[in-house]
Amino acid sequence: MVRFENNRQPKLLILYASYGEGHLQVARAIRDAMEEQGNYRTVMVDLMAESHPWLNEVTRRFYLKSYTHMPSLYGWMYDFTRPMKHDSLFGGLLHSFGRDKIRRILAIEQPDAVVHTFPIFALPELKRRMNFHPPSYAVITDFDLHRRWVHPSIERYYVATDDLKRELSLLGIPSRSIQVSGIPLKRGFRTTTASAELYERYRLQPDKPVVLIMAGAQGVMPDVTEICSGLLQDSNVQIALICGHNSLLKDSIEQQFRHHSGSSRLHVYGFVDQIHELMALSSCLITKPGGVTLSEAIAAGLPIFTYRPVPGQEKQNALYLQSKGAAVIANDPAELTEQILKLIGDPLRLTTSRMSIAQLQTSQTAADSIVLDILSNLRIMERASIL
Template sequence: MKVMILSVTAGFGHHATAKAVGDMLAEQGAAVRTIDVYEYINRAVKGTIDKGYLFSSKHTKELYRLVYALAENHGSNYFTTPISILNIVNALGASKIARIVTDFNPDVLVCTHVFAAQLINEVKKRGLLSTTTIGIITDYTIHPYWENVPYIDYVVTASELLHHRALRRGIEPNRLLHFGIPIHPKFNHEISREDACEQLGIDPNRPTILMMGGSMGYSNHRKLIQSLSLIGMDFQLLVVCGNNKRQYSSLARALDNYDGPCSIYPFGFVHNVEVMMSASDCIITKPGGLTVSEALAKNLPMILVNPIPGHEERNVEFLLNNGIALLVTKTFSVDEAVYHLFHNQPRIASIRQTMHAVAHPDATERLCNFILDMPRRS
């Protein structure tokens, strides 16, 4: 079995999903090749998408929210820019990406970003490719434009609860695979709290909160920590700053003068989030699709902060409407959220029960088994 996985630079989640699927397929004997499609078509476009996503989602939130909502409500033909630019790039790059795919000759193509799916949709529309194709939606919603890629044979969603939304968006039911968002299999392995705390060198008997801001370190950790100190409880805080080196340095300097009741442990980009989740009582996090799926797999209650406009706001809606998480707002601060959670044991029990029902910790395995059971190209 040969599988090609196509992703696009824009946040970390799409690549994490690609890696999770690719690694498991490779372990089961498949030949796997993973590429960033715009890296091969045009590096300038790749850089523009990467930097543009980071800048717009962080510094021009209202505009980003408006663009997302318009695309969601009116479809890809609504805009003249920037979507038309991507359409032009896809049209120009279709033949090139078709050659790359044909050279590898995969049995299955997997797209972990809708832009990659749009490109392959154009290739298949032109008759340049007939390979079976699977698209993966990496959030708890149906992103704009997934309804406009009819040549993608299957679409993986985060939950069967999104079935109705997908149908309303025009995706045929026979194309839908409600496997869940593929995450690294390590999040499906049980680690006792005691073992996790021993690995991290922290006290298993103290309340522990994991604080994350996504791979790009969006959250204002210093402000959140100041708010948590107001509760007066004896917390351990595991603070992950991701790739934001400036945030990590600022937090480390602030801790030199910190004399509050909490024990605070700052981290940069880490590779043992599953251990941290196993050691924690709750997580304060941006609601990125991968982080949400990992927390669900670990049955870890979530307090949500700073959602990126558009897709992460849709994640918030999904989680709140299903009773899975709390949301920090201007009028409901993080210290209040933590206080409510830790002083309402029936609520915690209810959250964990619902999380268990909604979670798909075996999503990667289910998708890989589906792929490996497909007929191979002659």
């Protein structure tokens, strides 16, 4: 039972995982939104890394390798487990990871609420065994619903779209327990606009359209060289290529294009923390279709191109946005180049694409919406406990 004594600030425990960057980014966005409310009592825990460090490293490496070198295997595993229930043999095993660790964390931190940005739900058994059981919230970080996210211990789900809310409702989740918030992002995506200062900072020309290519946090998008070569054939196009943490890709691209006629229009960056600034300068985005990156593009009103999406949640994300007219899926460099040049060369097509994207934007930033809802729920529970 939640009690706030002496007007103390409620404490939030956020559980995330390091399989990709998105779950951590969402956790940080929620923490930052709490701090915007004047609350500095958020604790963030990578549950798998802290409870099973060896297993976490092995499974994380397998995730990255299968994702890039065996995408069909990854897609098969995703589709095979997609309908599993929380109380199935495999589902129960997955949700058991970190149980001992979370018991110790709860005893030490005594949080008022727990937020999951990754679907490892180790709390249900503990709720039956411990008197202390804070409410649990889940922030679904994709546009596709995997049943691993669905669990009776969750008080409220925060989802990206009305379609996800309907899908959860069909699975028996009460409508009052689902809020369409969008996916939480870091600050800046709705407030940053193109300016002479930003163009100068990123060495871009304001009179030429910018194609932003995000190769992924690990720099794993295929055929980057061919994509850049095709786009640079149009002398009106400039490219901002983000290689993330892949320094080998960055060095390779810079070496290959050193003597290319379009080299002055190709700008290669490593990891860029303020990606919203480059999005504000760009005409369109080529990206792997991770939920957070797609949400960033939607918040920035940026037309999206996804290239050879990997089977699994990213392909489902891409297919969903394509069905809404907010993204284009391409499977070879020539097709991708043709689609991009058609878009940036046709003002009507560009406007139509941006209007489709605007339909997916939420009225309030997702992190703020989630934090305000959680704090409101905790205040209600506090009043109820006093009465």
